[in-house]
Amino acid sequence: MKVTLVSRSGREFINGGLELPDSATVADLQEAIYKRTKKFYPSRQRLTLPVPPGSKERPVVLNYKKSLKDYSDEKQNKLTVVFKDLGPQVSYSTLFFFEYLGPLILYPIFYYFPVYKFFGYGEDRVIHPVQTYAVYYWCFHYLKRITETFFVHRFSHATSPFSNVFRNCAYYWLFGSYIAYYVNHPLYTPVGDLQMKIGFGFGLVCQLSNLYCHIILKNLRNPDGSGGYQIPHGFLFNIVTCANYTTEIYQWLGFNIATQTVAGYVFLVVATSIMTNWALAKHRRLKKLFDGNEGRPKYPRRWVILPPFL
Amino acid sequence: MEILHGLIGLVRSPVSSTLPQIGSRLYLTWGILWSFPEIRTHILVTSLVISWAITEIIRYSFFGMKEAFGFAPSWHLWLRYSTFLVLYPTGISSEVGLIYFALPYIKASEKYCFRMPNKWNFSFDYFYAAILALGIYVPGSPHLYHYMLGQRKRALSKSKKE
Numbered sequence: 001m002k003v004t005l006v007s008r009s010g011r012e013f014i015n016g017g018l019e020l021p022d023s024a025t026v027a028d029l030q031e032a033i034y035k036r037t038k039k040f041y042p043s044r045q046r047l048t049l050p051v052p053p054g055s056k057e058r059p060v061v062l063n064y065k066k067s068l069k070d071y072s073d074e075k076q077n078k079l080t081v082v083f084k085d086l087g088p089q090v091s092y093s094t095l096f097f098f099e100y101l102g103p104l105i106l107y108p109i110f111y112y113f114p115v116y117k118f119f120g121y122g123e124d125r126v127i128h129p130v131q132t133y134a135v136y137y138w139c140f141h142y143l144k145r146i147t148e149t150f151f152v153h154r155f156s157h158a159t160s161p162f163s164n165v166f167r168n169c170a171y172y173w174l175f176g177s178y179i180a181y182y183v184n185h186p187l188y189t190p191v192g193d194l195q196m197k198i199g200f201g202f203g204l205v206c207q208l209s210n211l212y213c214h215i216i217l218k219n220l221r222n223p224d225g226s227g228g229y230q231i232p233h234g235f236l237f238n239i240v241t242c243a244n245y246t247t248e249i250y251q252w253l254g255f256n257i258a259t260q261t262v263a264g265y266v267f268l269v270v271a272t273s274i275m276t277n278w279a280l281a282k283h284r285r286l287k288k289l290f291d292g293n294e295g296r297p298k299y300p301r302r303w304v305i306l307p308p309f310l
Numbered sequence: 311m312e313i314l315h316g317l318i319g320l321v322r323s324p325v326s327s328t329l330p331q332i333g334s335r336l337y338l339t340w341g342i343l344w345s346f347p348e349i350r351t352h353i354l355v356t357s358l359v360i361s362w363a364i365t366e367i368i369r370y371s372f373f374g375m376k377e378a379f380g381f382a383p384s385w386h387l388w389l390r391y392s393t394f395l396v397l398y399p400t401g402i403s404s405e406v407g408l409i410y411f412a413l414p415y416i417k418a419s420e421k422y423c424f425r426m427p428n429k430w431n432f433s434f435d436y437f438y439a440a441i442l443a444l445g446i447y448v449p450g451s452p453h454l455y456h457y458m459l460g461q462r463k464r465a466l467s468k469s470k471k472e
Binding site for chain 1: 432
């Protein structure tokens with residue numbers, strides 16, 4: 001089968017196209033492109049079917065598992081594919097590992113080492129119990145996240161653009177340091193004992209729920225990595241689409257109730273808005289996919305992320 | 311108001327270019343000049359005001375012409391999209407310079423500072439915020455200048471086609 005490759009501007013991307021066996025899969029095509037161009041490894045390629053000019057439809061992305069025959073013109077046995085370079089990619093595991101490593105290492109530095117003398121404060125400081133529990137809670141959280149990255153999560157895309165490394169690490173590392181500075185400050189004012197216990201207790205329950213949510217999500221997908229979307233169900237997913245985000249947000253709320261810093265609450269607000277955006281997109285996608293037509297189940301009515309608000 | 315217009319879509323300008331522009335104007339005027347009288351006699355105030363004034367006179371008279379007459383003469387368009395080549399560097403240098411020279415006064419006066427300890431475990435130091443503001447100029451100025459160069463290319467080539 002002859003495959004013609006064009007860029008989005010219509011120019012031929014590989015002169016003369018590529019010749020592949022009729023039974024080849026999209027993955028074989030990706031390998032062939034990589035072999036030929038030497039620069040564009042498969043995770044960097046975005047292959048779509050051409051859309052007629054002026055059409056508002058979103059282009060169909062080629063699934064790497066399918067065979068080329070599923071997309072090609074049957075009679076003439078050829079296929080035109082639009083190529084886009086996604087730029088250098090990094091695997092999600094690597095990305096997550098580095099963005100979580102920052103808070104895991106930076107926060108305890110503020111707790112254990114006399115950094116505040118560089119900010120002009122004396123060496124002596126009283127450590128309140130809440131600050132000790134906070135450092136354990138925080139480190140537990142990020143250790144949990146790193147563990148989930150390697151042992152629990154099943155990613156729908158294997159990679160993310162490399163530029164996200166700088167953006168994501170800046171977000172986690174800067175906010176982590178910002179919060180750590182205030183919670184471990186020599187002039188820190190702790191809240192009452194009951195408030196601290198409620199905060200950490202609630203937060204811990206939410207963290208464990210969050211872990212359970214992640215395990216449920218993992219079990220929705222096949223181990224061979226075929227990805228795909230299913231209607232989540234079980235536990236909190238029966239009432240909330242993105243119960244994993246919900247538990248994550250409430251977990252941070254618990255931390256903030258216990259530690260009470262403006263920095264912590266600012267982080268909570270920013271994180272919540274980011275996750276809400278994701279949740280809305282995911283909810284919309286699931287509703288569109290599971291519309292009740294053609295034998296597909298209809299997506300049930302559920303809260304998106306934060307009952308009773310959204 | 312200008313930022314609001316961009317945000318709600320009343321004008322086409324992106325928020326990312328109006329926000330730093332208006333932000334720096336407000337910050338310099340209220341946050342530096344009004345708050346720290348000692349800096350008002352600095353020579354950079356002159357260059358700042360002249361840069362801002364010339365820019366705004368050209369810009370608003372351009373809009374005025376378009377509203378009143380439906381078009382503006384080509385020399386006016388040229389002025390609007392060319393004077394920034396000089397006025398942006400002079401204006402930005404004046405802004406940065408004034409913030410920098412005001413730093414000792416900011417630190418000494420402790421104005422707008424909120425200190426620990428307090429119930430909300432929060433602090434704000436205007437001195438460090440000013441240094442952060444200076445830092446924003448480093449990526450911000452090339453971004454804005456680049457954006458204006460792009461605007462210039464589009465505007466002047468479009469008028470040539472007509």
